[in-house]
Amino acid sequence: MTNITPEHIQAFEAITSGRYDNIALFSCFVNGHPAAAIVSVIRDQQGSAQVTPLFVSVTSWTQITDHDGVPPEALS
Secondary structure (H helix, E strand, C coil), X not given: CCCCCHHHHHHHHHHHHCCCCCEEEEEEEECCEEEEEEEEEXXXXXXXXXXXXXXXXCCCCCCCCCCCCCCHHHCC
């Protein structure tokens, strides 16, 4: 079982491939908490920017576990 979607894979490949020059680090808030995101920035003909989050940073308030509820530090 995995939570990784085809969209996650595409975003990861876009970030790691080096083929794209429209990837940026974006200061933001997630659920009201300060965070940072890796985003794709696409500009239209008028100069407006569409910012699409690809991944959001893990912060001190983020709690991640595996599928059994085990936190990463306990997986070793």
